[in-house]
Amino acid sequence: MADDVFKALADPTRRLILDELVRRDGQTLYEICARLLTVHGLGLSRQGVSQHLAVLEGAGLVRPRREGRYKFHDLNTEPLEQIALRWPKPHPPKGSP
Amino acid sequence: MADDVFKALADPTRRLILDELVRRDGQTLYEICARLLTVHGLGLSRQGVSQHLAVLEGAGLVRPRREGRYKFHDLNTEPLEQIALRWPKPHPPKGSP
DNA sequence: TTGATAGGCAAGTCCACACTTGCCTATGGT
DNA sequence: ACCATAGGCAAGTGTGGACTTGCCTATCAA
Numbered sequence: 001m002a003d004d005v006f007k008a009l010a011d012p013t014r015r016l017i018l019d020e021l022v023r024r025d026g027q028t029l030y031e032i033c034a035r036l037l038t039v040h041g042l043g044l045s046r047q048g049v050s051q052h053l054a055v056l057e058g059a060g061l062v063r064p065r066r067e068g069r070y071k072f073h074d075l076n077t078e079p080l081e082q083i084a085l086r087w088p089k090p091h092p093p094k095g096s097p
Numbered sequence: 098m099a100d101d102v103f104k105a106l107a108d109p110t111r112r113l114i115l116d117e118l119v120r121r122d123g124q125t126l127y128e129i130c131a132r133l134l135t136v137h138g139l140g141l142s143r144q145g146v147s148q149h150l151a152v153l154e155g156a157g158l159v160r161p162r163r164e165g166r167y168k169f170h171d172l173n174t175e176p177l178e179q180i181a182l183r184w185p186k187p188h189p190p191k192g193s194p
Numbered sequence: 195t196t197g198a199t200a201g202g203c204a205a206g207t208c209c210a211c212a213c214t215t216g217c218c219t220a221t222g223g224t
Numbered sequence: 225a226c227c228a229t230a231g232g233c234a235a236g237t238g239t240g241g242a243c244t245t246g247c248c249t250a251t252c253a254a
Contacts (some may be wrong), residue, residue, distance in 0.1 A: 003109065009180075010107035011242075018136065018184050029201065050201075055241095068236050069200050069251040077186050083106075083179045087115050108212075126231065128228050145213050147231075168220040 002086070014052045016040055018061065021075040028070050029053065049057035049069045099183070102176045105156035111149045113137055115158065116171040126150065142181050 008014055020035050021027065027035070033049050036042040039055070053073060056062040063074040105111055108175040111131070114167050115153060124132070130146050150170060153159040160171040 006103075006106045006112065007241095009103045013242085015183075022184050023246075030199085044242090045244055046201085047203095048244085062099075071201070075105065075184065077181070078158075079185050080181045080184055083180050084174070086112075087119050087172065087174050087177055089174050104211095110212085126228085141212090142214055143231085144215085144233095148212075168231070 002079065002082060004055075004059040005083070007063065008055050008061055010050065011055075013042065013044070013048075014056055016042065017049070017052055017056065018075065019072060021062065025074050026065070026070060032073070070076040099176070099179060101152075102157040102158065102180070104156055105152050108152075110130065110139065110141070110145075111153055113139065114146070114149055114153065115172065118170060119158065122171050123162070123169040125169060128168070 016036060017032060019048060020032055020039075029046065029050055032053070033044075033046050036044065036049065053062060053064075056073075057064055060079050061076055063076050065072045113133060114129060117129055117136075126143065127148055129150070130141075130143050133141070133146065150159060150161075153170075154161055157176050158173055160173050162169045162171060
């Protein structure tokens with residue numbers, strides 16, 4: 001379950017895509033391709049980006065929304081908030097300042 | 098920098114090790130090996146666990162502390178809290194409830 | 195209907211990384 | 225002095241996954 005979230009976040013390109021969706025929500029595949037190339041200098045194939053988006057969707061981090069021939073991608077930050085909750089601060093064993 | 102944190106969290110065994118350190122801070126390599134085997138049924142070599150710990154240390158998620166021939170491992174949750182901060186909730190574009 | 199745009203599917207390549215094995219060092223007990 | 229314990233280093237193997245290429249489908253505009 002959360003397994004997919006960590007796998008999705010493992011790749012730097014996917015993290016860049018999330019950054020891109022924070023900047024502007026609801027971008028299409030081609031828009032993301034263009035931004036990765038022009039802004040971040042990442043020249044990967046359209047299919048490459050598409051596969052990354054599939055992984056992000058599988059992790060629930062990106063919500064696809066179809067309209068006609070367009071597929072817009074919306075960010076969902078909810079799974080990210082769960083991460084810090086899994087490993088709470090350990091209790092100090094003896095005297096704590 | 099945060100790059101290493103995501104890579105460290107990508108592996109399920111390393112996440113288990115973090116779980117183990119939440120349960121009890123300051124465990125040694127052999128203790129972690131034993132716990133992984135008996136509690137989680139993970140029978141990997143000592144060197145395997147050692148390499149995982151090295152990755153976690155590189156990410157700043159685990160703080161080693163030497164005492165004699167023992168090396169205790171303490172959890173450091175601080176990098177985890179940074180994750181959710183990187184991708185804030187996107188602004189709703191039009192009317193928001 | 196034709197062409198252009200937006201996207202999907204499937205197979206193939208290649209490398210990082212998880213894991214093992216074998217040997218070496220250092221500390222502590224007896 | 226010895227041996228057991230706790231850990232480190234280095235090289236070898238195998239597999240998941242990132243990325244590409246080529247072809248196919250669907251929507252819209254002329």
